[in-house]
Amino acid sequence: MTRPRTLYEKIWDAHVVEQRPDGTALIFIDRHLVHEVTSPQAFAGLRATGRTVRRPDLTLAVPDHNVPTTARLDAAGNKLPIADPESAAQLAALERNAPEFGIRYIDAVAPEQGIVHVVGPEQGFSLPGTTIVCGDSHTACHGGIGALAFGIGTSEVEHVLATQTLLLQPSKTMEVRVEGEVGPGVSAKDIILHITGVIGAAGGTGHVIEYTGSAIRALSIEGRLTVSNMAIEGGARAGLIAPDETTFDYIKGRPYAPKGADWNAAIAYWKSLATDPGATYDKVVIIDAADIAPSVTWGTSPEDVVPITGVVPAPDSFADPSKQTAAAKSLAYMGLEPGTRMQDVAIENIFIGSCTNSRIEDLRAAAAVIKGRHKADNVRWAIVVPGSGLVKAQAEAEGLDRIFTDAGLEWREPGCSACLAMNPDKVPAGERCASTSNRNFVGRQGPGARTHLVSPAMAAAAAVTGKLTDVRELMA
Amino acid sequence: MTPLDKVEGRAIPFGLKNVDTDVIIPAHWLKTTTREGMGRGAFEAIRKDPENLFDSAEYKGAPILIAGDNFGCGSSREHAAWALGDLGIRVVIAPSYSDIFSGNAVKNGILPVVLPQTAIDRLMEVAATDPVFVDLEHQTVTTQFQDRFTFEIDPFRKMCLLEGLDEISLTEKSDSAIDAYEKQLDADRPWMRPAA
Numbered sequence A: 001m002t003r004p005r006t007l008y009e010k011i012w013d014a015h016v017v018e019q020r021p022d023g024t025a026l027i028f029i030d031r032h033l034v035h036e037v038t039s040p041q042a043f044a045g046l047r048a049t050g051r052t053v054r055r056p057d058l059t060l061a062v063p064d065h066n067v068p069t070t071a072r073l074d075a076a077g078n079k080l081p082i083a084d085p086e087s088a089a090q091l092a093a094l095e096r097n098a099p100e101f102g103i104r105y106i107d108a109v110a111p112e113q114g115i116v117h118v119v120g121p122e123q124g125f126s127l128p129g130t131t132i133v134c135g136d137s138h139t140a141c142h143g144g145i146g147a148l149a150f151g152i153g154t155s156e157v158e159h160v161l162a163t164q165t166l167l168l169q170p171s172k173t174m175e176v177r178v179e180g181e182v183g184p185g186v187s188a189k190d191i192i193l194h195i196t197g198v199i200g201a202a203g204g205t206g207h208v209i210e211y212t213g214s215a216i217r218a219l220s221i222e223g224r225l226t227v228s229n230m231a232i233e234g235g236a237r238a239g240l241i242a243p244d245e246t247t248f249d250y251i252k253g254r255p256y257a258p259k260g261a262d263w264n265a266a267i268a269y270w271k272s273l274a275t276d277p278g279a280t281y282d283k284v285v286i287i288d289a290a291d292i293a294p295s296v297t298w299g300t301s302p303e304d305v306v307p308i309t310g311v312v313p314a315p316d317s318f319a320d321p322s323k324q325t326a327a328a329k330s331l332a333y334m335g336l337e338p339g340t341r342m343q344d345v346a347i348e349n350i351f352i353g354s355c356t357n358s359r360i361e362d363l364r365a366a367a368a369v370i371k372g373r374h375k376a377d378n379v380r381w382a383i384v385v386p387g388s389g390l391v392k393a394q395a396e397a398e399g400l401d402r403i404f405t406d407a408g409l410e411w412r413e414p415g416c417s418a419c420l421a422m423n424p425d426k427v428p429a430g431e432r433c434a435s436t437s438n439r440n441f442v443g444r445q446g447p448g449a450r451t452h453l454v455s456p457a458m459a460a461a462a463a464v465t466g467k468l469t470d471v472r473e474l475m476a
Numbered sequence B: 001m002t003p004l005d006k007v008e009g010r011a012i013p014f015g016l017k018n019v020d021t022d023v024i025i026p027a028h029w030l031k032t033t034t035r036e037g038m039g040r041g042a043f044e045a046i047r048k049d050p051e052n053l054f055d056s057a058e059y060k061g062a063p064i065l066i067a068g069d070n071f072g073c074g075s076s077r078e079h080a081a082w083a084l085g086d087l088g089i090r091v092v093i094a095p096s097y098s099d100i101f102s103g104n105a106v107k108n109g110i111l112p113v114v115l116p117q118t119a120i121d122r123l124m125e126v127a128a129t130d131p132v133f134v135d136l137e138h139q140t141v142t143t144q145f146q147d148r149f150t151f152e153i154d155p156f157r158k159m160c161l162l163e164g165l166d167e168i169s170l171t172e173k174s175d176s177a178i179d180a181y182e183k184q185l186d187a188d189r190p191w192m193r194p195a196a
């Protein structure tokens, strides 16, 4: 009899190339996603040492962080130049490096282009039970389909390119179980914001979190990707959700997914990965789905979460003195007074997008709220940025783009956009943004920008009313 | 990577505590495509002052940097180590470092020496006028005034630095194990290869 194991332990065990006496192991990497920001120095390193990419077939490159989300082609179909010379240089480097090293490359103007964490699952390149890395901390996202996925630094990118392995220390395991049914207006984003509020931004440090329970099982793959995406905001290196029929239905038929007899073999294997009865986690957190409301952040850490019906907390309401100081600093940056009702906070910018919330279901949820309404006058800038060209095409086929543009929102080309201030989409200093992205850090959306993290439906509600709003009031 | 054993020369008596990676290399340098030339962005804000230590005739190109507690905290950017290396720094001496920074330093051939604050204070004094000697093999920092401080270092890191081994070269020693794993994977789970 083998010892009962968790999903994480099973994936780990299946990828050990070499166990070292000090407890570390050389781990095989099944999929390597590459984007333009963290890869140029890694490719330069390979070139300098005369190395090649060991497994180009397991590597997929796509530009996303720097690409502007305005039109990329002129009327004649020629590529428009990129204004920022540094962005242009990073994008050009990837365009050059991918063919030089024989790597699959999705060009910035290809129909499949998009945010790397949207593209991976969408192309069937990310599969359950695989190990996936990318030079980006939100790689945790792919845990939504049951892959062990985590972000790495540039030296590690080079290491994986050269050897298809990483030397790793096993993580501790943590179960976050969400039981019951969520109420109306409560989405996957609210679930993960709530979880982050409960466990704290460092609650999962040193752990890989497996999300379980009926509320997680009930989520679509889009929703599961949203949850796992923000595992890192709870301090965990990776998140995991056991693959099930929902996962198999999502993956079946995607371009890089197994086909024919392979498909049946794959399913049999994936089913064997579920955590065994009797397996134990190092830490367990249980959450009642009924406690989760549409949620919103008030501060500059993703753990600064309150229900939309709540108020801005007073710094001295926290027990921990260091949290008191941090909260006071956050409130000064955010320009908020303790006791203010969240629903009274006016919003000038709306961002619907990012690898957390830019898939078709997210856009449908936002459109359902916006439909037949118009953005408020005080909302200066409101953009909807689909996660990939395929999401964009699907949304357009469903007429969602028209719903947004009729309401006064802009419909953009796919990319990371205003999730991070690296491309032209930025929130001006001192202004607020209701954002469906994953980080409300100081300066994340632009120097001095004030971010409130929300779900797509909540962002849409804020666009309509011009302030943070309980979406349930617009749903009647 | 250039092996590192004995480093001697001027040490920049920088001494500040909680120097985060944003101070070492500001975020806008993340938009680069090479590791080289990053030294120009190193300590950019501090070096706006024409009187700064880094560009002074005395310390320009000095191979050693003396700093305070918690050096390299903040964002995990590896650019911080590249910037220091490009500036010519091979050794940092401080009471403590962020974990990620010290890992990145070693990966890039920079030795992070940990010494107590009292030793740092003395070295700051010496560095004002005279050179400092660092010997990795014997794990000592000495001066020409009979100061002798010993430091601890993880044996694996020490070996990597002494032999100039980067992690990739080390992993390449396991090449046959990786080959064997790949063969077995193709046999057990052929569907894992991305479909054509």
Ligand code: SF4
Residues within 6 Å of the ligand: A064, A065, A115, A116, A117, A136, A138, A354, A355, A356, A415, A416, A417, A419, A420, A437, A438
């Ligand atoms: S959308 Fe944001 S979090 Fe996601 S990959 Fe892009 S920059 Fe990173």
